[in-house]
């Protein structure tokens with residue numbers, strides 16, 4: 729039975745500062761580092777091992793994976809990084825403080841921007857302080873200026889199907905270190921969660937989620953490893 733483990737990156741600097749982050753590349757906090765190490769220790773302690781690892785091109789997810797693998801003695805495992813596993817793009821909200829934005833625009837509006845299924849945040853303007861179009865890691869990629877969860881799903885799932893599923897079908901044990909919304913996209917698909925329910929699913933930082941999948945690559949069982 730294929731085994732898949734998902735990990736949301738450990739606490740980031742902007743999680744701590746309560747800022748909309750999206751594609752902006754921030755580092756882990758000391759707590760985030762600890763969470764990643766603990767995730768790796770827990771995986772090793774419970775007898776988990778992997779053949780292939782996946783992550784985004786964002787430092788917080790890459791470092792979380794590396795720290796967890798180091799704690800498992802598995803830093804040598806193959807890792808593939810792809811932008812399609814990035815956090816959803818927070819558009820013009822990137823960099824703003826979530827509480828201050830709620831004071832300015834109201835809780836309801838901010839809730840829509842954060843948790844609507846298909847309403848994206850306002851777009852980021854070209855040349856915005858947090859515009860990543862000139863970032864070398866995105867060369868040749870038509871990067872969005874905002875994304876809803878629906879948009880995020882539309883770029884996560886093709887990568888899942890084309891690249892990760894074949895590994896699982898070949899019997900490889902896979903771990904994916906990614907982000908709140910790119911993981912929501914995967915959980916929605918794997919566990920067949922309706923559009924209006926998936927936005928209510930909060931994925932904690934640094935806590936491995938284990939999936940036992942059936943042959944169609946859908947959930948047979950899903951649990952948080954620290955709860956077992």
Ligand SMILES: O=C(O)[C@H](O)COP(=O)(O)O
Pocket residue numbers: 747748749750751815818842907908909
């Ligand atoms: O991008 C961010 O700010 C967070 O990683 C996820 O934010 P959210 O909880 O508002 O979706």
